[in-house]
Amino acid sequence: MAGRALLSARGLTRDFRGFRAVDQVDLDVAADSVHALVGPNGAGKTTLFNLLTGFLPPTAGTIELDGRDVTGLPPEQVARLGVARSFQITSLFPQLSGREHVELALQSPSGLGWRFWRSAKLMRRYRERADELLDMVGLAELAEAPAEALAYGRKRALELAIALALDPKVLLLDEPTAGMGLEDVDRTVELVSRVRQGRTVVMVEHNMSVVGRLADTVTVLQAGKVLVEGPYEQVRADERVITAYLGATDAAH
């Protein structure tokens, strides 16, 4: 692995009213790798995601995507440049069906969304691909149900489907398996390993077995700072990581 860095951050810092959530983080995500971010709750992982995707402007530091400075760009532009994300706390359009979600995502890069003088039937061109994606995450039968009526685990799956629909260069997944049953976890792992082909994936995950199965590189954050970075096996064995994050029993698990 260890290809060139597709997404990198230098000295990235974010303050909230005097509280430093992300502190001087340097991060290099190699192209075509799966990069996991782990760390105790409140370490700043989600905030880092928010910074990388433009949802929060950094207090200091820079972000580069594929050699281009994207610091301070609004989220929609970051998304346009090929960075898609899922949200830790499920974020969907409650009244739209799963299929409509995916169609909306598929349409996004095309500029079709501006055509207020054309018929919405034009969006049918995305149907086939949308159903494919839904099928991929196991939502084929639920394609018509409004998102608000889905059980939690299904919503997570739908999040993943719409992130994939953007066909992103970089896919940022915030705890993609949280709240999923075992089968869904397995499916998600399998799915991520499938879609990582030709893509870069950054994920926040507390489930260490998922991290172990997917990640090429693991960065451990603590209190906003990078604690350790390295391959999974090495990080898991690190004393500092065990005390700060894994705890004695789970490290063995």
Added chain:
Amino acid sequence: AGCGGGGPSGSGDSKLTDDKVVLGVLNDQSGVYAELSGKNSVKAVEMAIADFKAKYGDKAVTKNISVESADHQNKPDIANTKAAELYDRKGVDAILDVPTSSAALKVADVAKAKKKLYFNITGATTALTGASCNRYTFHYAYDSYMLAHGTGTQATQQGAKNWYIVYPDYAFGQDMEKKFSAAVEGAGGKVVAKDATPFPNDNFSTFLLKAPTLNPKPDTLGTMQAGADLVNLVKQYNEFKLRDKGVGLAVGLMFLTDIHSLTPAALAGTTYTDAWYWNFDQQNREWADRFLAETGTRPTFAHAANYSAAMQYLEAVQAAGTDDADTVVKGLEGKEINDVFLRNGKIRAEDHRVVHDAYLAQVKPQAEVKEDWDYVKILKTIPAAEAFAQPSGDCKM
């Protein structure tokens, strides 16, 4: 009068276009002008019809005379639709009243298009007899010139020399201010300063604070405010004790109903111009007593003017023997009239301004108020010839 609006096409021996005469009162029955005219104007018109019938009995051109009324809520668009509807659907031959300048002007347009009569009573704009005049529209009672000129000239002649004028910053106020200042200066007074105030406004203290500090110190505060703004201003005028500081008050536009709501005590000594006053003389008082019996309240000038206009219209129909609009208009033009409302009245042919005597009024001190609604004494009668502006020349019939 039917939908065609063309020449007389009477049936039987009647020369009426449709066997009946219908008067339409279109005014504000729920808003700011509701008390000033409102439903009681309809009553006044009904009184006129009754009086007309009593006067002519069987000789009346028709017995079939009625009133229709509608509420325009002071909204010109509603006034527009209502006016058209009154003429077209309700068979109205003449519309009366119509307060609020925008509505008043709009209805003039409708009258012109429908070729039906229109007597504006409660609109203040001089445009009705100026650029917006037309053959079918008559302007009764008062207008902004009468108000501004009356008070400005007369109060200055009565001793007010240095004026501070505040006016609301919209067309009516600006127009009033111009006329008022001209009148004051024409009568030898001096306008020390003038200020436009926001409109609407509930805080005039800035101006009231300023008044006594001007140089030379004004002896009179001339206000062109109306309605709630006037009430605000007067209340605050008293709060800042300007009268005690030697600054009197003269009001451009005030109605009896305003005095009632502010109480005479708050306004004691204030001068303004009135078009008619119910307790001016015996004739007025008798009519006012009848009105009181009908409605339970004393009439404003608007009520009397509505009565008068209805009466004069009916008289004109009677004289012409037809309700054909053009014939009636011809009969009215140039006519000289004296009735309970019009003193030395004349309907000018050039612009259809109905001129008549106006009055400089002063609010009595509380102690002198002996009777409800008897709030003012008339200082001076302004002769008809002076009370209104000469035809402006803008009017092309």
Added chain:
Amino acid sequence: MTTTVDSEAGAKPGRAGSGLVAVARAPWWVRYALLAVGLVVALWLPNGLYPAVAVDILCWALFAVSVDLLLGFTGLMSFGHAAFWGTSAYVAGIAAIEAGLPFPLAVLTGALAAAVIAVPIGYLAVKRTGIYFAMVTLAFAQMIYYVANKWGTVTGGENGLQAVPRELGGVDLSDEYYFYYAALPITLLGLWAAWRIVNSPFGRVLVGIRDNPARARALGYPVHRYKLTAFVLSAFLAGLGGGLYVMGHQFVSLDALHWTTSGKAVIVVVLGGMGTLWGGVIGAGLLVRLEDWLSFSGFEQIGLVTGAIFVLAVVLFRKGIWGSAAALASRWSAGRGK
């Protein structure tokens, strides 16, 4: 950028599912039948109603639909749409008086002017959502009201703009009855445009933005710009209504810009059914007719009646007329489907 409070807005008022979608999913013949009935009623209207009232209904229908476009499909409740309605009315009126434009062109000019002033207002207003948006638009509209009031030389101040000519290539339109038929095509065009916008890819994005703006941004949709575009389009439609209105009455006054006018437009939409588009048309018909009737009825408390209807509609009848009918119809068809 929105605040926490904004994003907590919770359930949005216009549930697209209640009206539009239900009809869109109705069998084709139902849709065409409804359309046909609507057209027949539109063609017949000035024969059954006083033509001037019928013209008013057309104007208000456009106005209401423009408000619903924002409210029901973008989740933005404009309480200041009178600004666009009124501005267009003034501009169209002035265009007809000063430049002697034939009435359709004057109306178009007015609508364009409304769209133009919607750009700066919208630019600022779409920074807020929910209830703030309502308050901000209300305040800006009031500001325009003050300006128009002050700027009497152009707007005629409180006298209004009088005697606006209404002409079209020598055809005499002074009779309201004929004018109605001249105005109808413009109205239908405007309504069709609104329908098209809602049922376009753009419309779908708006619904997404309404339901979850943060998600929409993460999908790459510039939310503010979409909202602004919707705002301007809506202002244009409101402007069409306002332009027709000035032509219909041949005059316009400051009332057209007052916040009560904005409020009335919202009442019409709620009455007809938010997020249903056509509900606004029905609401307009009802309210205009009701007001017309009330002003001859001798009943003075018009605000009492409209206010009470409104309160009842909000408390008991939130789907409005169209929404309720659609819900009934879909329940009925679902029942039959079993």
Added chain:
Amino acid sequence: MTGFLQHTFDGLVNGAFYALLALGLSVIFGMLRVVNFAHGAFYMLGAMGAYVLLTEFGVPFWWALVIMPVLLGVLGMALERAFVHRLAQLDPLYNFLLTFGLTLILQDLVKSRYGVQSSPYTTPAELGGSVDLGLFDFPTYRVFVLVFAVAICAGVWWLLTHSRVGMVVRAATERPELTRAFGINVGRWVTPVFGFGIALAGLAGVLAAPMRAVNPLMGADLIIVVFAVVVIGGLGSIFGSVAAGFGIGLIQAWGVVYLADWPILSQTLVFIVMAAVLMWRPAGLFGREEAAA
């Protein structure tokens, strides 16, 4: 200089009304997420009520100052029970619309009973004179209004930040279900707060009666300016609304004097300030802002 101070003082007095109204609006919004369009109508009811109490029952100003807020508070609670809480779980826009409808009703009810003409109400005799403020005199009543309003604003602020009330009601409004699950009887807390906010509007109304025109429409346009004020201060921020209230009062007073040559500016000043605040701090000067989304 004296002139400037006078106008400044005057601006503060005027601002006191904005502040009191904005305070009530913010209490209701901050706790219940309801933007009360009818706030201006309740202000009017306060003033009309004082007038009715005086003329029909001979109740003097001082009593009205107590009675009207209590009466209106009770009315507010009744309305909350009858309507507002039914809509609490829906988009806040519904309650905005509801209170808009209520405004029309309240205005018309008063109109039909008392007409639109302004009703007379005079300054209580005790406050009729003027106070020497060193450099200039000022009507006693205005000084009273200012002092009284400041005291009320400070008291309410203290109450809401130093007691459980604010916390519980905010919780109850945000997630009534969850709050119930914590053993809190939501209705018992929310209703009085709504009443309290209404009472504040009524109080402002009674205070206005001696110095402003008392009529059914007196609150109609005012409320829009107050909306602008709370947008500037940050809706729901008690401190922000009060500060913005006084601030706008000041700016307006200065504007009228120092921008006299540009009346169009001085009259739309509030809205211009609002636009500027929206550009620069969309959440309002003291509103909380979240960057994300």
Added chain:
Amino acid sequence: MLRIDNLSAFYGEAQVLREASLEVAPGEVVTLVGRNGAGKSTLLRCVMGLHSGQRGTISLDGRDLTRLPAYKRARLGLGWVPDDRGAYATLTVTENLSLPPRVGPDPWSLERVYEAFPALYTRRDSPATKLSGGEQQMLALARVLRMGARLLLCDEPTEGLSPLLVQQVGDLLREAKRHGVTVLLVEQNLHFATGVADRHYLLAEGRVVEAMDNSEVRSRERELLAYLGI
């Protein structure tokens, strides 16, 4: 202590619980396992009195709760950790913790909470929804402990927590149990569940299909995982 008989629940027309019955003895920790969408959260909401559209009876210490509003149930000693964590945006962390009234004999003090969850202490003045996901989860748990509830209804309390914290939560629940608190726990993580619980109910399609004890679960782990998976 808690007894549920023939509980059915509906969302509109859709039935999500079908005559589910279960029982929790005082001082017991019982888990409810099942696939996504099985109706676990719904069951807890029914117990709390937050779900309209239900049939069946729920009783606490022999007392019928069915007609009691939610706030009265809470005052009987029920504490709920909602699956969405239920953080109040308009309240700070401290306020979130101070909000619930004390309903049981042994409420935690604020100090004790902050000692157990130092992360909450550092963020004590920030609005609760600004916390990280895991912090919000801690907050939700800490909040019911502050009430001193006798019966905890915990809906996936370990979701999104770091492994270290998951262990801590396990310790916490065990400690609560030692103090006589009863717990009904919804949990996806079987490993965690067997670590803290005495018994388990398996919920499938709204029915309680099986009741097991720890040893049974351990011995049938593979089978169960497969079952939960499919």
